[in-house]
Amino acid sequence: MTRFAIPLALSFGLGLMVSTPAQAQDITVDAGRGPITVNVPPGYDADEPAPLVMLLHGYTSSGAVQEAYMQFTPLSDSRGFLFLAPDGLTDASGAQYWNGTNACCDFDSGDTDDSGYLRALIEEVQAELSVDPKRIYVTGHSNGGFMSYRMGCDHADLVAAIAPLAGTTFLDPLMCNPSEPVSVLHMHGTSDFTIRYDGACIGEECYPGAVDSLNIWAAYNGCGGRTSSGGAFDYDENRRGTETIVRRNVNGCPDGGALELWRMTGSSHVPNFTEDWNDAVIDFFEANPKP
Numbered sequence: 102m103t104r105f106a107i108p109l110a111l112s113f114g115l116g117l118m119v120s121t122p123a124q125a126q127d128i129t130v131d132a133g134r135g136p137i138t139v140n141v142p143p144g145y146d147a148d149e150p151a152p153l154v155m156l157l158h159g160y161t162s163s164g165a166v167q168e169a170y171m172q173f174t175p176l177s178d179s180r181g182f183l184f185l186a187p188d189g190l191t192d193a194s195g196a197q198y199w200n201g202t203n204a205c206c207d208f209d210s211g212d213t214d215d216s217g218y219l220r221a222l223i224e225e226v227q228a229e230l231s232v233d234p235k236r237i238y239v240t241g242h243s244n245g246g247f248m249s250y251r252m253g254c255d256h257a258d259l260v261a262a263i264a265p266l267a268g269t270t271f272l273d274p275l276m277c278n279p280s281e282p283v284s285v286l287h288m289h290g291t292s293d294f295t296i297r298y299d300g301a302c303i304g305e306e307c308y309p310g311a312v313d314s315l316n317i318w319a320a321y322n323g324c325g326g327r328t329s330s331g332g333a334f335d336y337d338e339n340r341r342g343t344e345t346i347v348r349r350n351v352n353g354c355p356d357g358g359a360l361e362l363w364r365m366t367g368s369s370h371v372p373n374f375t376e377d378w379n380d381a382v383i384d385f386f387e388a389n390p391k392p
Contacts, residue, residue, distance in 0.1 A: 157241030201247030282358025284389035290368030325352025
């Protein structure tokens with residue numbers, strides 16, 4: 102079975118030590134695999150239910166490394182959503198993974214129930230904190246993107262929207278049966294040679310491309326096929342100009358079932374994101390709660 106690694110070029114520096122307010126409100130939750138930290142924003146008020154965002158790491162990565170790359174914690178503090186980035190189990194090669202789809206990435210074929218675990222983790226947060234049930238969101242990179250789609254498939258009653266980066270849905274539409282519409286923001290570089298924009302196979306298991314993934318979800322959500330332009334943006338520092346072309350499905354998508362594709366022309370598997378990229382992802386989430 103072919104395996105792939107997700108390299109993250111992350112650099113860290115030492116700066117001046119400054120005094121910052123302690124995040125005393127942060128909590129840990131445990132759904133059977135050990136404690137996971139939930140970032141609780143400074144303005145959290147139990148009388149005002151807050152959105153919840155879960156970030157899922159890529160194959161061989163971890164929640165901490167993924168968050169160091171994608172930087173959602175500062176937005177959790179400034180925009181007022183609860184945030185967590187859990188870790189997957191470790192396979193026989195020593196790599197952390199999620200059992201997202203048949204293509205990625207339970208290579209030991211252990212049929213790990215990560216879907217059930219992540220739902221239980223969300224429910225643990227709901228038991229401890231005031232979570233808005235209409236604003237629970239999942240995003241992830243690569244293997245975490247596949248797992249984001251899996252969460253939409255299995256837990257459409259719970260998850261309002263998903264935002265996979267460089268990860269796709271099941272190739273066989275019959276392997277996913279969402280109980281209700283889920284909004285989807287799919288982000289993918291056209292020069293991604295790890296998870297191909299147009300789809301490919303990992304070993305004997307194949308996955309659809311970015312466009313086909315959204316077409317499959319258009320059928321699940323009951324949308325038509327017509328799309329419109331959502332503009333062009335510069336979200337990748339390594340590409341010149343406005344490389345990210347946004348397309349939105351506008352033909353009869355129901356409330357709670359919006360579809361959006363960010364085609365990142367020339368971007369790789371690990372884009373060098375601009376500072377406003379993750380803000381735009383949260384904007385999509387905020388615009389698409391459950392009805």
